[in-house]
Amino acid sequence: MKRRIYLKTLSLEEAQKRWKTFFKGLPKTEPEEIPVENSLNRVTAEAVSALMSSPFYHASAMDGFAVRFEDTHGASETTPKRLKIGEQAVPVNTGNPLPEGFNAVVMVEDVHQEGDFIIINAPLTPYQNVRTVGEDIVQTELILPENHQIRPVDIAALLAGGHTTVRVNRKPVVGIIPTGDEVVEPGTTLKPGNIIEFNSRMLAALSAEWGAECRRESIISDIKDLLKEKIIKTLNYCDFLVIIAGSSVGTKDYTPEILGELGKVIVHGVNIKPGKPVLLAAIEGKPVMGVPGYPVSAYITYELFAKPLIYHLQGLTPKAEKTVKVRISRPVFSSIGQTEIVRVKLGKVSDEYVASPVGRGAGAIMTLQRADALIVVPEGREGFDQNEEVEARLLRSEEEIENTIVCIGSHDNTIDIMANFLRKRYPLYSLSSAHVGSMGGIVAIRQAQAHIAGTHLLDEKTGEYNVSYIKRLLKDVPVQLINLVYRMQGFIVKKGNPKNIKDVEDL
Amino acid sequence: MKRRIYLKTLSLEEAQKRWKTFFKGLPKTEPEEIPVENSLNRVTAEAVSALMSSPFYHASAMDGFAVRFEDTHGASETTPKRLKIGEQAVPVNTGNPLPEGFNAVVMVEDVHQEGDFIIINAPLTPYQNVRTVGEDIVQTELILPENHQIRPVDIAALLAGGHTTVRVNRKPVVGIIPTGDEVVEPGTTLKPGNIIEFNSRMLAALSAEWGAECRRESIISDIKDLLKEKIIKTLNYCDFLVIIAGSSVGTKDYTPEILGELGKVIVHGVNIKPGKPVLLAAIEGKPVMGVPGYPVSAYITYELFAKPLIYHLQGLTPKAEKTVKVRISRPVFSSIGQTEIVRVKLGKVSDEYVASPVGRGAGAIMTLQRADALIVVPEGREGFDQNEEVEARLLRSEEEIENTIVCIGSHDNTIDIMANFLRKRYPLYSLSSAHVGSMGGIVAIRQAQAHIAGTHLLDEKTGEYNVSYIKRLLKDVPVQLINLVYRMQGFIVKKGNPKNIKDVEDL
Structure with missing residues (x-):
């Protein structure tokens, strides 16, 4: 049998280093402008500053009367001040803009009303009970830095700062090509030798969790020309190409050869178990990964190598895993x-x-x-x-x-x-x-x-x-014994037990 | 001014207890059948067992020859066994089904071939180098229990177990009604007194994070009949109704009154800051929440009361928050x-x-x-x-x-x-x-x-x-002083400084 050998089997650390050195040089995806309200979990393409202040007018923070604080100077229980409604005191509700020239609000609870006048017993300080312009957000203030993953509260802050759209990094597109003569689509009537193609669905779901979009191509048989053609076609639209199976050294494993022809193999074979036949390459600057066909190997190598790349393409770094x-x-x-x-x-x-x-x-x-x-x-x-x-x-x-x-x-x-x-x-x-x-x-x-x-x-x-x-x-161990089931063992015989089987001997 | 008072201001614990007692009685949403490959993060409506074994045939785990282990009995370096190719030894590749009647595979590396015979130097054990039926999944085996949130690896397991669709709990639908005369849609040209409506977008994003779908209704002015009509209409399609603002005790806060008329108020007013005016009710068995209009109050009360409900409706309990x-x-x-x-x-x-x-x-x-x-x-x-x-x-x-x-x-x-x-x-x-x-x-x-x-x-x-x-x-503190900017202060004058201003005095 014709056998190929791994280009060079590297340690995990060395393989990760080479891969990272390559993909760190890749730019993040280009920006796109989307509605703020659809931007949950997306990543800002650039810093976002407030277009306007919030509030953008002096607003009453209470129900009461807008006044000039200067008019209240010296007011006390013994020397109350009388302010004329309409001239010196204007009724306002919470949230109302302060009328031009007014600079404080006296709470309705703190006021006695007598005809056209309000009487107040204490002086007010400037802008007391007023939400002044920019109390929440000041125009030009930084709301979100670049490469920030948008949370619900950020959506609120962006809208409050006057934005209806936000520029975010486009989601990286992962093109996945499953390969193998024996592999069939889920739902196909199976014949011995068939394997259900679930790896691409698993990797697509992982990619989605990491913020990418996946397009799954149809299954390609182990025919070199077909695979090569599909690889070229898929590379046209994707930011990251994934080929499942065929990366090993068997007679029908064409992927390493094709990637060598089209581009440059960065890593082929890593000293890990499971996942040894992983293949990492670059074609015209685009990252390409050959994922081993065994599902556990596929999962583990995809986490090790695809995850940091997919994050990088969005301008992010993966969070540390919980240990x-x-x-x-x-x-x-x-x-x-x-x-x-x-x-x-x-x-x-x-x-x-x-x-x-x-x-x-x-x-x-x-x-x-x-x-x-x-x-x-x-x-x-x-x-x-x-x-x-x-x-x-x-x-x-x-x-x-x-x-x-x-x-x-x-x-x-x-x-x-x-x-x-x-x-x-x-x-x-x-x-x-x-x-x-x-x-x-x-x-x-x-x-x-x-x-x-x-x-x-x-x-x-x-x-x-x-x-x-x-x-x-379990002498010294305090345990409780609970009986869950009794198993009854015996023979199942025809109705009426025509042969009168009573015992093992009777067989 | 006409004022209403809170029904009864409860402690947070008591409010949570009453709300939980109510919603624990609500069933989770009805099941729907969706493709397995779209089921990431959805929640199983029922236990899922394997429809078939994986592998469903005895498969060679190696490249080599399928043999009967009995025929290899006694083989050794000194007494090798010869097996006739085609009769006693059938060539197989990894993944190939074992031919009928065969029960072990000898690796190609362990075999000498001589004409029509293979020669082996060691006996094989039953099913050596064979992935037997059900090695991964046994038909009828439980793959996922009920109320399990589906991960990428679960998608793989479901497909491997023969499923192409899975029954999951429908996503709860949250209907959100923003209210208030002063509130305007984002993007509107603002007049003093206007407030941009961002609360509903923030709550929709939070709901999405928790697995629900949100439909935002248009903003309703503070007119009781309009609001009541909208509430009735929205209740028709949603599993959980949220009304933003209008739950307080101001003159234009109609929500408590309307909810009292249409259903039963469970909690009105909780002794928390921010978030006191929160309102929790039930209308014809459906949960309804009146969320305070101040955004921080909205966020905090929504986390406290809506989150556990939205999880419950999906058959889940929220994970403990990280502290x-x-x-x-x-x-x-x-x-x-x-x-x-x-x-x-x-x-x-x-x-x-x-x-x-x-x-x-x-x-x-x-x-x-x-x-x-x-x-x-x-x-x-x-x-x-x-x-x-x-x-x-x-x-x-x-x-x-x-x-x-x-x-x-x-x-x-x-x-x-x-x-x-x-x-x-x-x-x-x-x-x-x-x-x-x-x-x-x-x-x-x-x-x-x-x-x-x-x-x-x-x-x-x-x-x-x-x-x-x-x-x-900072005598004993090792610090480094870095100068970032010099500020230059002065006057900006007309080109050529026609008035020859040199000093503050010259003003």
Whole structure:
């Protein structure tokens, strides 16, 4: 078989450095002008200053009378001042403009009215009870700097400052080309060998979360000319081109070759697991990424390399990921010389996060979907010891994890049913279960790694389930034993049991 | 003047309790079926189980030959086994279905080929190098529970499990009616007394962040019949009705009266500042909120009361807000008997968050727009002492705040210009400035409350700026003095200075 080899397998750090050096040189997308009210989460293309002051007139801050503060000078309980309504005192409501020449407002509660006069017992200070021009926003004042992601309160401030439109960076357009002879669109009637194309939808959703727009192209078979043609066509409209699968070194992996022909390969092959066959390139200055076809590899490499790029194109830098300290529940082994990203389930038991690694196959999307966090085994490490403390990057919020009931042990369908009812009734809570057998569950409880354990251990001496094991193995652990189901085992026979089967012997 | 009074001014806790008791009884919105690929951030209406296994056939996990593991029994370096290609060994690539009757794959690297035979030196175990049916997802397995907010990886899992559509809760529809004679649409040519209507846009953006859809109605003048008619019309289509302004006790505040006529007022008036005139009601089972017209009051009451409701209608509970411990930079005074929500700027100086209260006017949206966090002065407290440690709810991320350069002191336009350049060049960094005069800035540096201070203090003895003050007041503080601008003060005269003005005297 004809095989290609990776251009050069780089460390993750070196690959990230080369990629960043390239994309830092790319300008952000050009600006576009959009209505302020549609600008939530968009990024300002330039600084925005107030077109007008708010308020743009002196406004009464109270219901009462506009007066000249000079006329109130010396007023007191013993020497009240009388001001003529219409001349020296003009009725105003909250928000009304102050009539020309007036400079204070006396509250209606502080006034006695006698015919055409108001009587006041205390002097006013200049602009007392007045919202003066620019009290909130001063014309020309900076409302938003450049590269600011617009929040609801910014929408209010922009409108208050007289803007109806705002110049924002255009959303980067990501063109995604899924490839592969075996890959079919969701909903297709499947034949053995077919794989449903879901990677592009997953990457499109990730891109949307990061502020980009995605256009998915149709699936391209492993035919070099077809793929090359599609790449050229897609590059015409996109800011960032993504090709899914075909970046590895198999006989049908044409992407590295094509990208080398059309442009320059920056990185091909990174020493990470999963995600090794990632491919990063530039064609006529445009960034191009070849994403491995295994879904977990696709997700992880897309986060590592596409996310900072998509943010950069908008004039943003991604926020730091939320991490927590976790304790490893069982040893993790990893190859030295390779950075491994391990998916883990977390549980908060006795005030500590306990991390249990889940399956490591790059093809098992459910291992990622069920993971609570990712931990990284660095290139120079062979793994982690049991109980070692490591940093974990959260995939779910701490609150969700804290509200997760960790169930380890023997599995039963009732656990899925309970998980669903729990979520239905208490949306903040969830139940996470790892299936390691009854004894594994009891051990997890003893080591404070689980809140509940599923167990169905038969004591053959007594014919009783679980009780003797718990008494022996969890002697000092206060536990509550709840029986969820009885399983009845037997034969299903024809109605009326025509063959009169009563026993295993009768078979 | 005719005045109305609040039905009863409740504590915040009591108001929240009554409102929650009411809305907890409301069902979530009915389900709708949408394409999986458009379901990002939507909430499952019911549990979703896999329609099919993934893989749904035994698939080769390697490039090599499919074999029967039984045929490899006993193979070793000294006793290799020969298997006939086509009969006992069938070539397969990664992902190919295993031919009927075969149950293991030997990797191409582990095989010697001799004519029609492959020779293997080691036995295989059952399903070695095979991705068996359901390795990733088992048909009927729970993929997502009910009330789960869909992430990119969930989209992948749903598609992999055979779904092309998913039943999600319909987005709650919020109908928003802005009211007020003085309120005009953004873009209108303004006359004194006009106020730009931006509250509804701000609340619409907040609603969108929380997963709802908003429809904004046109502005309604303070005419009772018009408003009542609009309320009835809007209630027809929305899940939650919001009326902005008119909920207070002024003569033109008709909302409480109308809601009393059409339904039941649950809360009118809450002992909070800002936000006292908030109004919560139910009309034919539908939640209705009267939001105060001052923008800061609108924002804060909408977060307090609308947010949990909008989440509830989707089957969700809001995530806990991110809080941090902060130290108060100067005393905060508040009325006893009222919960006050104070906007603060935060700075991380010497590893501690220092909170400086900003303006407290409910009408000044910029005070909220510039705030980093909110602190709550409880009903029973008169305020906080200087240096007291309190809990602050973040409005910006910790990272953004840590990357904020805190500038306190005298203000100059160069600070705005620097703030913008900084953000342009280093999008993660920002400069926040509080204007408290030169001396205030020096004090802030001394108390480690600021990173930089603007100062322009003239020493009249030496005619020199700043230096003597810094030497005296910041004796033991290592500071760097950087001169940014010289201001030249003088007269602008006609070209050629025809009147020969040289001095103040010449005027």
